[in-house]
Amino acid sequence: MTKWEYVTVPLLIHATKQILDQWGSQGWELVQVIPGPSGTENLVAYMKRPLED
DSSP states (O other): OOOEEEEEEEEOGGGHHHHHHHHHHTTOEEEEEEEETTEEEEEEEEEEEEOOO
């Protein structure tokens, strides 16, 4: 059974691709993007990656 670790990442609208590319290069997979507590101008990305044994 695969075990996962998770992270939430604030996304800046003007740098979304760069932020996601950086986290993706570290093995993180994007699960979902939702509006942050301040509304749609502040997005939050939820990501996961397998835990290393």
